[in-house]
Amino acid sequence: MKLIKLIANLGYGSRKQVAAMFRAGMVTDAHGEVLYADDQVPHEDIRIDGEPLDPPAGLxxxxxxxxxxxxxxxxxxxxxxxxxxxxxxxxxxxxxxxxxxxxxxxxxxxxxxxxxxxxxxxxxKTHLPKVYEATLAQDLRGDEAQLFASGTLMLESEKEPLAPAHLEAVEPRFVRLTLTEGRYHQVRRMFAAVGNHVLSLHRSRIGxxxxxxxxxxxxxxxxxxxxxxxxxxx
Structure with missing residues (x-):
């Protein structure tokens, strides 16, 4: 791929703007030597105003x-x-x-x-777990972990029950919940289904x-x- 197209695809500007960057000497190699649009240079050796080029596609x-x-x-x-x-x-x-x-x-x-x-x-199909930390408006009533793990909980307007989820009660009103799916507002809706309300929600881990x-x-x-x-x- 030509350098002008490569740099433009990384968001540094339109092809016309990137061409102007070459003319201004803003594009160099790792040693500070000015590059030209038809040069063949490894991605990791390209610099824009002295800064390494952003990673290529696959970021x-x-x-x-x-x-x-x-x-x-x-x-x-x-x-x-x-x-x-x-x-x-x-x-x-x-x-x-x-x-x-x-x-x-x-x-x-x-x-x-x-x-x-x-x-x-x-x-x-990947079953990648996602861990959420939630602060609740009310104390847990005691049966939420069993219900969430059962794979039978139905949310309002849904046609399929939720996949089993793991609930860890850290405190009566602070929990960690591990999900393997990602339905719309799932954590908030799960606690609403058991008569509680999520005051704050934070995702701490993916996989x-x-x-x-x-x-x-x-x-x-x-x-x-x-x-x-x-x-x-x-």
Missing amino acids: LLMLHKPVGYTCSTKDAGRIVYDLLPPRFRLRSPVLSTVGRLDRDTSGLLLLTDDGALLHRIVSP GMPLNGLPAGQWRILDDGDRSRLFAAP
Whole structure:
């Protein structure tokens, strides 16, 4: 792939704008030598204004989503893409969220431009566990863990019962819930079905990948080792 197309696909600008970057000497190799559009240079050796080029297509990153942000590109309010470099929104293939967290839910969110990887993560056949921490409005009544694990709980307007889920009662009003599916507002609806209300909700882990102390609003690119841990048993 020609350098102009490569850099444009990574969101640094239109092809015309990237061509202007070459003319201005902004594109160099790792040693600071100015590059030209027809040069053949390994991806990892390309620099833009002295900074390494973003990863190529196949990017996977984790974001600690704060409360108040939506997983959308069109919402009028704050969106998760506001927390990333602006050029990430312009990448081709597009960088998409892997599933969603609603505006009032915080925690681990994955984003990728790899459609096959996205499908593998969200597919019910993968059975990738997702761990949520919830603060409840009322004490647990005592039978929620058994009910959630039974695989018989039906949510309003649903036609199929939920898959078994594991509930850990940390405190009477603070729980960890592990799901292997991702229905709309599932955690909140599960507790509503047993007469309770979720006051706050946080996703702490997907598969074998925890947030690991990543501060709210921060992100990092996942490497091959991270990807292996993602699909490993927690």
